[in-house]
Amino acid sequence: MIRTMIQRSLLAISRKRLTLFSRASHQPPQQRPATRVLHISCVQTLHTIHTSRPAMASIVPKPSGPAKIFNDLNATFGDFRDDLMRDGYAVVKGAIPRERADQYADRMFSYLENFKGGLGFKRDDRSTYIEKNMPIINEKGLCFAYGITHEDFAWDIRAEPGVVGAFEKVFDTEDLIVSFDGFNFTFPTRTDMKENTPWPHQDQDPEKPDFRCLQGLVNMLPNGANDGGLLVCKGAHLLSGEFHKEFKDEKDKVWAWTKEWYGFTDAGMKWLKDRGCQWIKVEADPGDLIVWDSRTPHYNQAPTTENARFCAYTCYMPAADATQADLVRKKGAFENTLRTTHWPNAAHVGGLTMMRDGKPDPYDEDKPANPAKLSQRAYKLTGIPYIATSA
Numbered sequence: 211m212i213r214t215m216i217q218r219s220l221l222a223i224s225r226k227r228l229t230l231f232s233r234a235s236h237q238p239p240q241q242r243p244a245t246r247v248l249h250i251s252c253v254q255t256l257h258t259i260h261t262s263r264p265a266m267a268s269i270v271p272k273p274s275g276p277a278k279i280f281n282d283l284n285a286t287f288g289d290f291r292d293d294l295m296r297d298g299y300a301v302v303k304g305a306i307p308r309e310r311a312d313q314y315a316d317r318m319f320s321y322l323e324n325f326k327g328g329l330g331f332k333r334d335d336r337s338t339y340i341e342k343n344m345p346i347i348n349e350k351g352l353c354f355a356y357g358i359t360h361e362d363f364a365w366d367i368r369a370e371p372g373v374v375g376a377f378e379k380v381f382d383t384e385d386l387i388v389s390f391d392g393f394n395f396t397f398p399t400r401t402d403m404k405e406n407t408p409w410p411h412q413d414q415d416p417e418k419p420d421f422r423c424l425q426g427l428v429n430m431l432p433n434g435a436n437d438g439g440l441l442v443c444k445g446a447h448l449l450s451g452e453f454h455k456e457f458k459d460e461k462d463k464v465w466a467w468t469k470e471w472y473g474f475t476d477a478g479m480k481w482l483k484d485r486g487c488q489w490i491k492v493e494a495d496p497g498d499l500i501v502w503d504s505r506t507p508h509y510n511q512a513p514t515t516e517n518a519r520f521c522a523y524t525c526y527m528p529a530a531d532a533t534q535a536d537l538v539r540k541k542g543a544f545e546n547t548l549r550t551t552h553w554p555n556a557a558h559v560g561g562l563t564m565m566r567d568g569k570p571d572p573y574d575e576d577k578p579a580n581p582a583k584l585s586q587r588a589y590k591l592t593g594i595p596y597i598a599t600s601a
């Protein structure tokens with residue numbers, strides 16, 4: 211039933227043809243004529259979209275407008291942005307309508323059931339929830355290899371109007387790019403995983419104290435207080451500058467593979483506690499988008515219930531904030547169906563080799579099973595239309 215509905219809507223989309231107005235990019239925006247029109251079929255696969263690319267001139271991205279959050283610390287918006295500025299996180303209720311969120315959960319289950327032709331995972335039989343039947347998912351529920359980030363459901367989620375729309379409000383521009391980030395599949399009843407111990411961290415360089423990045427996750431299953439899920443240290447984003455001044459020369463720092471990550475030690479956790487900061491488990495319904503400032507300390511907790519957790523990590527930033535080199539690197543990631551971290555400017559492309567039974571996973575290729583068919587909105591989020599023709 212659900213599948214038929216999806217097929218029907220895909221068919222409807224396939225009948226439409228999309229038009230992108232393209233402009234030369236080396237002139238200031240007001241002087242750029244709309245010189246060419248490029249037609250992209252909605253049902254073209256990633257590959258055919260790439261081959262269309264040479265015909266396309268670039269769009270000049272509109273930078274963030276004055277209503278970008280944190281521009282004015284006293285600004286109020288009357289929506290989730292007020293929570294976000296005050297608390298460092300917010301829940302955008304019903305960013306995806308419930309019916310569609312249920313369809314995404316169904317597609318995520320189907321992805322696992324059909325993984326590499328079907329290795330034995332069956333949603334209705336928990337005894338099949340074991341590593342040999344699935345992609346490699348770590349103890350935190352993270353699944354980011356195998357080209358999952360370019361599956362059709364991944365791109366459909368990213369282009370959901372209520373999801374991308376929340377980020378358009380936050381940055382006060384519609385010209386955004388999106389991360390090629392992973393998914394979370396947490397199955398509490400699995401017994402073949404190590405324990406998910408707390409890993410409090412922020413996903414932003416401690417030497418850069420201002421608001422730079424907003425992370426998001428779209429929640430697809432009911433997620434209550436004791437289910438596996440996001441914990442945030444409420445309000446601590448505003449203490450980040452002060453914290454890192456004090457902890458600059460901290461001994462025994464937690465090892466970080468990138469400058470854009472900082473792990474809180476016991477001493478750091480005590481500092482936050484002494485300031486009265488509280489750790490909150492964020493609860494969410496299917497279709498809710500949770501957003502958090504990358505300076506906000508956070509991690510995901512292990513569940514004490516038997517409920518599964520499914521979510522998609524989605525992070526957007528203004529295309530105007532990425533350099534041309536970033537966009538070209540991002541295009542390469544897109545064309546080769548590679549993943550990035552949550553940073554939409556493709557600060558890091560690719561990642562660790564998956565290990566299965568102590569050996570490199572033979573299934574670890576960056577090839578989505580069902581490559582996405584991008585809508586015009588989704589295609590702009592790749593960043594490709596913002597690459598100057600000369601780049």
Ligand SMILES: O=C(O)CCC(=O)C(=O)O
Nearest residue numbers: 394413439440509510523
């Ligand atoms: O799974 C989560 O709730 C948080 C994961 C995380 O730390 C991140 O996406 O940066």
Ligand SMILES: [Fe+2]
Nearest residue numbers: 411412413508
């Ligand atoms: Fe994180």
